[in-house]
Amino acid sequence: MEYFVQQLANGLTLGSIYGLIAIGYTMVYGIIGMINFAHGDIFMLGAFAALIVFLILTSFFAGIPVALALLVMLIIAMLMTSLWNWTIERVAYRPLRGSFRLAPLITAIGMSIVLSNFIQVTQGPRNKPIPALVTDVYHFGDITISLKQIIIIALTAVLLTIFWYVVNKTPLGRAQRATEQDRKMAALLGVDVDRTISITFIMGAALAAVAGTMYLMYYGVATFNDGFIPGVKAFTAAVLGGIGSLPGAVLGGLLIGLIESLWSAYFTIAYKDVATFALLAFVLIFKPTGILGRPEVEKV
Amino acid sequence: MSLGTNSMSNDTILKVEHLSMRFGGLMAINDFSFEAKRGEITALIGPNGAGKTTVFNCITGFYKPTMGMITLTQRDGEHYLLERLRDFEITKLARVSRTFQNIRLFSGLTVLENLLVAQHNALMKASGYTILGLLGLPAYRKASAAAIDKAKYWLDKANLTERADDPAGDLPYGAQRRLEIARAMCTGPELLCLDEPAAGLNPRESAALNTLLHSIRDEGVSILLIEHDMSVVMEISDHVVVLEYGQKISDGTPDHVKNDPKVIAAYLGVEDDEVEEIEEQLDEGTI
Amino acid sequence: MTQPSALENSGLMMQAVKEAVFAGAVAFGLFILYVGIETYQDINNALVWRTRWGLLFSFVAIAAFGRFVVVGFIKPHLDKRKRAKAKAGIPEVTDHKGFFHRHFLKIALVLLLLYPPLSVMLAGTQGSLKYVDNFGIQILIYVMLAWGLNIVVGLAGLLDLGYVAFYAVGAYSYALLSEHFGLSFWVLLPMAGILAAFWGIILGFPVLRLRGDYLAIVTLAFGEIIRLVLINWTVVTKGTFGVSGIPKASFFGIWSFDVGAPNNFTKAFGLSMSSAYYKIFLFYLILALCMLTAYVTIKLRRMPIGRAWEALREDEIACRSLGINTVTTKLTAFAIGAMIGGFAGAFFATRQGFVSPESFVFLESAVILAIVVLGGMGSLTGIAIAAIVMVGGTELLREMEFLKHVFGPDFTPELYRMLLFGLAMIVVMVFKPRGFVGSREPTAYLKERKAVSGSFTKEGHG
Incomplete structure (x- = not known):
């Protein structure tokens, strides 16, 4: 039982990170209907920004409180990825809006290749380890829960609440939903569609940066190709939860995190990714719109 | 025929x-x-x-x-x-074949190709489910020529022969409608x-x-x-x-329906109790 | 209005400067951390950092200057040309194509046939290896894979992001069956194709109901599952170590290319020992496989099944209303595409003599799909051109030793291979979203064969 709860906590932590990345996928897909394949690499850029800021901070202010360091890392990583995602949308996706549907998918895959190779070229191909930032652990009976796990889960919960509020209750969210429904009509009714889409990309990127920073804090290491696997899993999470749905993305992320940690704990770690992907295929085949997605009616 | x-x-x-x-x-x-x-x-x-x-x-x-x-x-x-x-x-x-309210043509295929796709099942059989056709047997070639003849027949009926080699998406609206009907007819x-x-x-x-x-x-x-x-x-x-x-x-018959008060009421959007009124008016010949 | 006035011109320059400053600022923001700062491990293996302001400055300068040129000169020039074109009306497409244009395919085929002897003549037996193997064979493998995927994506409009799985099935089928049963390449080549087709149907069945991006992501998942199974099922596949010692293909059993064999090709002809002959043989083999693929594709397009694929890409519901069984139509597309991938996989295994899961990562699927889309979906010529440009271009980088003289001895051009590949993908898509060849050839005609413009064809929703 303790073992199970322990794995549950691990799974929730991992799932929160997937969920944070998945929100970016789901928002972008919802609003312009494209798979932003480069989003996983935006997450990786976030982790690297946090890493570099951490190195600079510790060399200038050796005794900086960890909480402050984390906050600075988080903010700069968010600014960084936001700027990147904004630029990418402007340069690579916007010219293709309304064109052939496969074109933006190919540019996104190209962008993903560019970003990971850019970091490989500029920062080197090796693993980048940093010392552990948060080391506190709490014991509840036989269960050990670390502070970093609590931080990650709590932060995800808070961010999801804020985002849910923004999308459902603010004029910005209304503009986003209108653009999602019918871009032309939204533009005719005075919604600045370009700006709305840009903001969506920025919001997704900011969350990816949070996920990247948390990932760095949790595992203490970053590599140039860290974007791919978490990216694919986060996309899986978004689809699993029902693409376009915010709570769905987080739910999908948590599910995947749980499956991964429970599968590794009780079966074999070797096939944990196979389990995730098989689950994705299963869900899509039997419920193609995901868990919380709106059913799509075939129009004849 | x-x-x-x-x-x-x-x-x-x-x-x-x-x-x-x-x-x-x-x-x-x-x-x-x-x-x-x-x-x-x-x-x-x-x-x-x-x-x-x-x-x-x-x-x-x-x-x-x-x-x-x-x-x-x-x-x-x-x-x-x-x-x-x-x-x-x-x-x-x-x-039974059909057309659609929002025209559904294969817009990237030519008009002729649209009509050939409609003869898919007959041609599939003639091509021995592709295998014999790949070998270039005469039976398939004959069926293929017959399919083009059938397409020509309907192109002529639909007055589209001039546009046979143009992409279907390039046709004006009315011609697209006729093409869709011709295509449905090609399924026999x-x-x-x-x-x-x-x-x-x-x-x-x-x-x-x-x-x-x-x-x-x-x-x-x-x-x-x-x-x-x-x-x-x-x-x-x-x-x-x-x-x-x-x-x-x-x-x-069209005449019967045209004078049916229920139909008139449905099209003019009146309440149920007004139907009788219309019936009376019809009898008097005021509508 | 033929010449922009001076006032307009200065306004344009002002705008160009403004935009250049903005682009510079954005570039500064983008690159300050990743380019401006370098992280590396010191002798104690601790991560430290140092600045690279010079490099950062060049990035910013390039961005600003590039933007200045684009806004100030290139854009006005393009606008002017567009206006001139609009004034002149739509230019008639000339029917009188040049000799080269009309006989393009024949010329290309002759050049390909002459390619190995030419490279032997120009670079010597040993020197030809690089040209025949690294360029010739490498490019032709991608041509074949892309032509195979073209049937699924380009013709049937089913977006498949896991195509590399069938390549892997073909490669491992050959590697394992030859290892365990000692069967020859010529027996196993069709078997690899059939096994891959079988897997195409198995994986195709559950995803038939899925559309668009859902189909894409499930095919990606299947591709990853196959790769992960190859890694983890170590008893059979030897995991990440891969299968090595895969036998070479023989010349239809008449001559062998194994060094020790009595009927060795070089011995039989009294040639000097060199692996170049084997590579040349492989070159012609993959060329023949490519030609077979092209022949089958061209033939199938003119058959009911091929037309049904294209119709499926254009409108699935209309297909059903015409009595076309979309399930079998989709499955045949999956199966034939997979079979071609399987053939290519078997060839790959015999060429490398070694297979490991490393060769079948998602990136490969992405590269193949990119080649199909960049070439222009459905167009065999366009796809072949895209393969030559993208694969050949990045292979060329390996050869650019002279760049070391420019950027210093530490410069390894290979590192930039995928970076440039990705950039090329983006640039081509932004400027030519329909790919190099955007139009499609009709499969039948009454009076004249007119190419269908890309603006009418759809990309499918599957």
């Missing part, structure tokens, strides 16, 4: 019995029955949202009806229960279902459409059509069925 229509015109080609279709809580079609006679043009009319297209989708297999029986009787007496067939089998086996149907064929056509295109439909009927093919435009319906159909809120409110 022309078959005598008179000798056959009395038997039923399509019989719809107690058809019901429910979407969640909405009863789109409620216990709807009608018959279409062979060699006739039967029109299904009704106000917006009456459920005409839903009936069509049930007949052509795009929806599975909640209840009811749809029987198609072919010329040789073969019966098919359409609600039990899959959508493509309804065209392939039962020989016994019953042709047309979903608002005259919608959006200008008077000249409308006239061309009427000619095409008449020539199709003269070939012995029965037509079931949904139409909004009453003038078109009255001009070309032999038999009219009126649908409102998923239920049949009238059924008969």
